[in-house]
Amino acid sequence: KIDNTGPGRKPPYWSGQTPQVRWQDGTVQRESIDLVREVDKRYNGQLYPKAFQNDVINKSREFNKIFPSKSRPSSRAAFLFDWSGEPLWQSEFEAVLHKTNELLSTSSSSPFFCDTFSAADIAWAPFLERYAVQLPCLHEGINPRDATIYPHLAAWYDAMETIPAYACRVRGNPSSWRKVLTMAGFGNAGVPPTVVERMVNLGNSEGLPQTEADRVNEQKLWDEFRDSRPFLANTPSAEAGHILMKNHDAIMTDTLKRANVLQDTGIPLNEKGLDRAMRALATILVYGSKEDGYYNDLEMMANEAREVEGVYAMAKFLDERMCVPRDMGMMSADAVKRLALLA
Numbered sequence: 001k002i003d004n005t006g007p008g009r010k011p012p013y014w015s016g017q018t019p020q021v022r023w024q025d026g027t028v029q030r031e032s033i034d035l036v037r038e039v040d041k042r043y044n045g046q047l048y049p050k051a052f053q054n055d056v057i058n059k060s061r062e063f064n065k066i067f068p069s070k071s072r073p074s075s076r077a078a079f080l081f082d083w084s085g086e087p088l089w090q091s092e093f094e095a096v097l098h099k100t101n102e103l104l105s106t107s108s109s110s111p112f113f114c115d116t117f118s119a120a121d122i123a124w125a126p127f128l129e130r131y132a133v134q135l136p137c138l139h140e141g142i143n144p145r146d147a148t149i150y151p152h153l154a155a156w157y158d159a160m161e162t163i164p165a166y167a168c169r170v171r172g173n174p175s176s177w178r179k180v181l182t183m184a185g186f187g188n189a190g191v192p193p194t195v196v197e198r199m200v201n202l203g204n205s206e207g208l209p210q211t212e213a214d215r216v217n218e219q220k221l222w223d224e225f226r227d228s229r230p231f232l233a234n235t236p237s238a239e240a241g242h243i244l245m246k247n248h249d250a251i252m253t254d255t256l257k258r259a260n261v262l263q264d265t266g267i268p269l270n271e272k273g274l275d276r277a278m279r280a281l282a283t284i285l286v287y288g289s290k291e292d293g294y295y296n297d298l299e300m301m302a303n304e305a306r307e308v309e310g311v312y313a314m315a316k317f318l319d320e321r322m323c324v325p326r327d328m329g330m331m332s333a334d335a336v337k338r339l340a341l342l343a
Contacts, residue, residue, distance in 0.1 A: 033060065036119050047119040059103065059113045060123040066099045067127065068092055076180045079127060080134060087138040093131070097144050097153060100128070104152035111152070111159040125160060125170075132157060133177040164225035168236070173324040173333050174206060207337040215291065218331055233286070234294040236331035241285030243328050244318070248278060255317065266313030266343065277314045280305035285335055315339035 020030040021038075029035060040047040048056050068088055072081045079096075082088055107113060113120035132144045147154035161167050210218075218236060226232045233239040244251065252274060255262070259269045268274045287295050287302035305311060319340035324333045 033119070033123060036122055040119065046116075047122065049114075049116065049118065052114050052118075055114050056118045056120045059120040062103055063123055063127070066096055066103070068096065077134070078130075080138065080181075090139040090142055093135055093139065093142060097131075097142075097150050100124075101150040101153040104156055111155040113156075117159075117163060121156075121160065125166070128153075128157070129160075129172060130177050130180075133172075133174045134181060137178060137181060162221070164221045167221045168225040168331055169329040170325055171330045173330040175319070175333075175337070176322070176324045179323075207334075207341040210334075210338065212291065215289070219292070222331065235288050235292050236329065237288040237292070237335035238286045238295060240328055240332035240335045241282040243332065244278065244282045244285065248275075251278065251318070254321070255314075262317070265317065266310050267317055268310045273309065274314075276308055277310040280308035280311040281314050281318075281339070284311070284339065288335070312339055312343040316341075316343040 019032055019035060020028055021035055022028045023038075029038060036047060039045065067079050070082070071079045071088055072083050072085070074081070080087060104111070104113060107115060109115050110117075112118065113124065128144070135142050135144060144150060145154050145157050161171070222236050226234070233242045252271070255267065255274060256269065256271070262269060268277055283298060283305040284302050287298040290296060290299065315336055319333075319337050322328070322333055322336070324330050327333070
C-alpha cells in the first residue's frame with residue numbers, strides 16, 4: 001500500500017506516480033485505463049462488453065474533451081485550480097457538469113455512461129466523485145448532484161452507490177476529499193477564506209445518527225460485497241474495529257508521537273490509558289448496534305467501553321487523521337465519525 005498523502009514507505013519496485021501494479025510475473029504496469037483493461041482481461045471481467053465496446057472506449061475518451069484543460073496539474077486536487085492557486089471560474093465547472101449530464105443522457109437504457117456499468121464509469125468516477133464534494137466548497141450554489149439541473153448526472157451518482165465494491169471499499173468520503181483542499185502545493189497555493197468557511201459548514205452536517213433505513217440499505221450492500229470476501233467482518237462498523245486493532249501498534253506510535261499537540265483533547269497520552277481507549281473503541285465498533293444482530297454477546301462489554309476515558313476523543317482523532325478509502329472504506333469510516341461526534 002502506498003501512502004498518497006505524504007512521505008512514507010514504498011515497495012522497492014516502486015518509482016514515479018501512482019497508480020501502478022506489479023503483477024505476479026514481476027512486470028510493472030502503469031496508466032489507469034491500461035490497468036483497468038488488464039484487470040478485466042486477467043479476471044474475466046465485463047468492463048468492455050463486446051456489444052458496445054466502442055461506445056465504452058469513446059465515452060472514456062470524452063473525459064479529456066469535457067474536463068477543464070487549463071487547470072493546474074495535481075494528483076490530489078485535479079481540475080480545480082488555476083495556476084495562481086485560485087479556484088476556476090464557476091462557469092467553467094458548470095460547463096463541465098452540463099456537458100457530462102448531456103453525455104450521460106445518450107444512454108437510454110441505464111443511468112451509466114453505457115448500457116451497463118463499464119470501464120467508462122471507472123474512468124469518470126474518481127473525478128466526478130471528488131467534484132460532488134469539492135465544488136460546493138469552492139463556489140456558492142453549485143451542486144453536481146442537483147437533480148433539477150443535472151438529472152442524468154444525479155442519477156449516475158445514485159446508481160454508482162448501488163455497486164457493492166464501489167460503495168463499500170472504493171468510494172472516498174467527503175471529509176477526505178475536503179481535506180485535500182487544505183494541502184497547499186497539491187492543487188492550490190493556500191486555501192481562500194471563503195473556501196474554508198464552506199468546508200466547515202459542510203463538515204458540520206456529517207456524522208449524524210444513522211437512520212434504520214440507511215442501516216438496512218448499507219448492510220445489504222455490505223452483505224453482497226462480503227459474499228466473495230469471507231475474511232471481512234459481518235458489518236461495516238465491525239470491520240472498522242478490526243482494522244483499528246490490526247493497526248494497533250502503528251496507531252499507538254502515531255498518537256503518542258503527537259502528544260504535545262494532543263494535550264487537553266481528552267486522549268490518554270500514556271501507553272496504558274491509550275491502549276485501553278483504543279480497545280474500548282474497537283469493542284464499540286465491533287458490537288455496532290443491537291439491530292445489527294451479529295455481535296450481541298458483546299453488548300455488556302460495549303456498554304462498559306463507552307465509559308472508558310478518552311474513547312470518543314480517540315474516535316475524533318482517528319476521524320481527523322483518516323484518509324478514505326486508503327485506510328478503510330467509507331461505510332466503516334462513517335461508523336468512526338458517528339462516534340467522533342460524541343467527543
